Each structure stands twice: as structure tokens, then as C-alpha cells.
Amino acid sequence: MRDRYDRKINYxxxxxxxxxxxxxxxxxPNGLSDWVPMRDILSYEELLDVARAAAALGITRFKVTGGEPLVxxxxxxxxxxxxxxxxxxxxTMTSNGVLLTRLLPRLLENGLDAVNVSLDTLKRERFSEITGMDELPAVLSGIDEALRAGLKLKLNAVLQPGVNxxxxxxxxxxxxxxxxxxRFIELMPIGxxxxxxxxxxxxxxxxxxxxxxxxxxxERVHGNGPAEYWRIPGYRGSVGFISAMHGKFCGSCNRIRLTSTGKLKPCLCYGNAVDLMPVLRGERYLGRExxxxxxxxxxxxxxxxxxEKPESHCFERLSEISEERIMAAIGG
Structure with a gap:
């Protein structure tokens, strides 16, 4: 399906x-515990209904996210x-990798095509400072186990001045x-x-x-996202850059996002969304019949x-950003 700017939306x-x-x-940040009640989170059956409707419109590629989806x-x-x-x-799936080793056999059995793992440091103490948890050994183990199993894997790193x-x-x-x-991802001014x-x-x-x-x-196709990739002589893998701030890629944007509470977002930058809950839970639509x-x-x-997808985001103009939720509530 194409949007009003003739971009093909398939993701x-x-x-x-x-x-x-x-x-x-x-x-x-540590201390945040304002979770959405589970009754307000989409059930798997509801998510699958959305996926069936999306697939019928030509959306063929799905990324499972959170929060941390494996929890x-x-x-x-x-x-x-x-x-x-x-x-x-x-x-595919985006994960912090903490539970990857434990759940890898089931993920492979169920056909996961690839995983992106977030990793901002290789220093154990700094990992604890950034993430609030001492889980670097578990993440590194998950990365190595996934590679040994032949699963396609990308690492997402966010660099910050004075941090890492x-x-x-x-x-x-x-x-x-x-x-x-x-892949080095520029920190986005969200949340x-x-x-x-x-x-x-x-x-x-x-x-x-x-x-x-x-x-x-x-120039090889590495995935569904907007990363620009480079090859270093002698390296098995490539380096990618996702430059939301200084490499605007909106002209080739091919995605929409569904939050865990049923809000379909045309663009990460803006707070507007289309609510699917009235359909998923409205009495008019209940029942398999x-x-x-x-x-x-x-x-x-x-x-x-x-x-309703806008022509572009406005991350470079902070006063115009209307999305106020944290990334975990949106879907990273």
C-alpha cells in the first residue's frame, strides 16, 4: 500500500x-514503574487480528518490539x-538480549528471521550504569549463541558524549x-x-x-530500516548509520508502528495515532462469527x-515534537 507521498508501506x-x-x-530510568495494566495491553489474539488485516493490505514485514518483547x-x-x-x-525482533540465550531454541523453532540487539558498551560496570542492571555477560552470551545458531543479527548502539x-x-x-x-543510532529526542x-x-x-x-x-539489502551501510576491508560484518537528526530518511520511510495499547502511529515524532481498540474490543465486532x-x-x-503519515519528522525542531511518551510505551 502507498501513502499520499507515494511511499510504499510494507513494514x-x-x-x-x-x-x-x-x-x-x-x-x-530506574524507579519508573507506571506500567500499563495488563488488561489494557493487546492480547496475542488481538495482535494477530491486526497482523492479518495489515497483511491483507500488503504489509509483509513485521518487527516484534517492546519494551522488551521477551519478557x-x-x-x-x-x-x-x-x-x-x-x-x-x-x-524479526528487537531485544536487549538478556533473555536471548534462554529463549533462543524456541525462537528458532518458531521461525524468527533475525534479531536486533541493543548494546551501548562492552564495559561491565558502564553497562550497569547505563542500563541499571548487571547483565552484560548474559547479553554477550546471547549474541554469540544466536550467531552460532545462524540467526541473522544486528547490534544497535547509541553513543552519548561523556558516557560511552x-x-x-x-x-x-x-x-x-x-x-x-x-549500527550507530543517533539518540532521538523522544521521552x-x-x-x-x-x-x-x-x-x-x-x-x-x-x-x-x-x-x-x-549497497546490499541488510533489512527493512533506513540504515546506510559501509564495508571495512577485512571485516566480516558491516557498519551502519541510522541518522534521524542529520540524515533525514523520511523520503523512503516504509513503516507504521502499533503500540502495545492498540494505537497505530503514522510517525514516531508526533503524538497523533489511530486507535484500534474500538474495533478490537467493541461489542459490534466481538465473536468469531x-x-x-x-x-x-x-x-x-x-x-x-x-x-495520515506526514511528509517528514521534525526532530530537528524540538518545539514541534508532539510525542510525549517514553520509547518503551511507544514501541522502540
Missing amino acids: IRLSITDRCNLRCRYCM RRDCPEFIGELKRIPGVEQV EEERWELLSLAKDRPLDI HGKDSRPVYNEILRSELKERFPGLERD REGERIAALRKRIRQAIS
């Missing part, structure tokens, strides 16, 4: 929970149900002997990210070119959200 990010087992300082019981089996929907071509910016080369070295991509300063990718790219004169653009009517109503609202 949806499904948040299945706002809970997380870490407390990253730029996402969910929700039976997440691997939900991924398997997504994979079985006609028209779904790919199901000097670790850029150490993080990058993970792609030297491992078949993974390391608690508004209180922190980013390290801009244009600076990182310049430094990378100086350090590796043989650097080449990597009304499944066709419910899916048709969901398709209509998904079309509405896609039609």
Missing part, C-alpha cells in the same frame, strides 16, 4: 509490551503464529570477526532522550573514513493511519 513494528527488564537511562510469556510462539499468516514474508562515545572503535570491532552488523545529547553520525562517518581509507559503501467484519474495520483504520 509494521508491533509492540507487545511496555515492560522491560532493564532501565536504560535514555529510555526507562512477555510465549513471545516465541506468538512469532510462530505471525509467520503462519498468509502474506507475511518476514518476522570513546567506545565506538571497540564496539565496531565486534563486526571484524563476526558475521553481524553494528527521556530529550534530556541527553547525541553523538552525530556525520562525525562518526568522517572519523571512519580517516581510520579506514579503503572504506566502501555497502464477526471476524470478517472486524478485519475489514481494522483494514480501514490501517489505511487511515497510512494516509
Whole structure:
């Protein structure tokens, strides 16, 4: 399906929970416990109804997110149900990696196509400072186990001045002997990210070119997102840059986002959303005998959200950002 700017929308990010087992300082600082009641979180059956409606409109690629999706019981089996929907071509997941080793066999059994793992440091003490938890060994174990199993894997790193910016080369070295991509993501001014300063990718790219004169653009397709990839001579993996602030990629945006509470967001930057709850839980649409009517109503609202996608975000103009929720509540 195409939006009013003729962009092909074939990708949806499904948040299945706002809970997380870490407390990253730029996402969910320690002490935050204002969870959405479970009764207000979409059930797996409701999420699957949304996925069926989306697939019928030509959305073929699904990313399961949170919060931390693996803290929700039976997440691997939900991924398997997504994979079985006609028209779904790919199901991937974003995770902090803490539970990856434990749940990897079930994720593989249910057909997970790839995983993105967030990792901002390789120093154990600093990991605890950034995330609020001493879980770096578990994350590194999960990364290695996933690679050994042949699962496609990307690492997402957010650099911050005075926090971890000097670790850029150490993080990058993970792609030297491992078949993974390391992606540097500019910190977006959403939620608690508004209180922190980013390290801009244009600076990182310049430094990378100086350090590796043989650097080449990597034109291969690495996933569904807006990352720009480069290949370093002698490295098994590639380095990617997601530059929301200084590399605006809105012209090729192909996604919409569903929060765990049923709000379909056309753009991360703005607070407006299309509410799917009246369809998912409205008496008019309840019962399996009304499944066709419910899916048709969901398709209509998904079309509405896609039609309302703005031409671009406004992260560079902070006063115009209308999204006030934290990333865990939106779906990272």
C-alpha cells in the first residue's frame, strides 16, 4: 500500500509490551514503574487480528518490539503464529538480549528471521550504569549463541558524549570477526532522550573514513530500516548509520508502528495515532462469527493511519515534537 507521498508501506513494528527488564537511562530510568495494566495491553489474539488485516493490505514485514518483547510469556510462539499468516514474508525482533540465550531454541523453532540487539558498551560496570542492571555477560552470551545458531543479527548502539562515545572503535570491532552488523543510532529526542545529547553520525562517518581509507559503501539489502551501510576491508560484518537528526530518511520511510495499547502511529515524532481498540474490543465486532467484519474495520483504520503519515519528522525542531511518551510505551 502507498501513502499520499507515494511511499510504499510494507513494514509494521508491533509492540507487545511496555515492560522491560532493564532501565536504560535514555529510555526507562530506574524507579519508573507506571506500567500499563495488563488488561489494557493487546492480547496475542488481538495482535494477530491486526497482523492479518495489515497483511491483507500488503504489509509483509513485521518487527516484534517492546519494551522488551521477551519478557512477555510465549513471545516465541506468538512469532510462530505471525509467520503462519498468509502474506507475511518476514518476522524479526528487537531485544536487549538478556533473555536471548534462554529463549533462543524456541525462537528458532518458531521461525524468527533475525534479531536486533541493543548494546551501548562492552564495559561491565558502564553497562550497569547505563542500563541499571548487571547483565552484560548474559547479553554477550546471547549474541554469540544466536550467531552460532545462524540467526541473522544486528547490534544497535547509541553513543552519548561523556558516557560511552570513546567506545565506538571497540564496539565496531565486534563486526571484524563476526558475521553481524553494528549500527550507530543517533539518540532521538523522544521521552527521556530529550534530556541527553547525541553523538552525530556525520562525525562518526568522517572519523571512519580517516581510520579506514579503503572504506566502501555497502549497497546490499541488510533489512527493512533506513540504515546506510559501509564495508571495512577485512571485516566480516558491516557498519551502519541510522541518522534521524542529520540524515533525514523520511523520503523512503516504509513503516507504521502499533503500540502495545492498540494505537497505530503514522510517525514516531508526533503524538497523533489511530486507535484500534474500538474495533478490537467493541461489542459490534466481538465473536468469531464477526471476524470478517472486524478485519475489514481494522483494514480501514490501517489505511487511515497510512494516509495520515506526514511528509517528514521534525526532530530537528524540538518545539514541534508532539510525542510525549517514553520509547518503551511507544514501541522502540
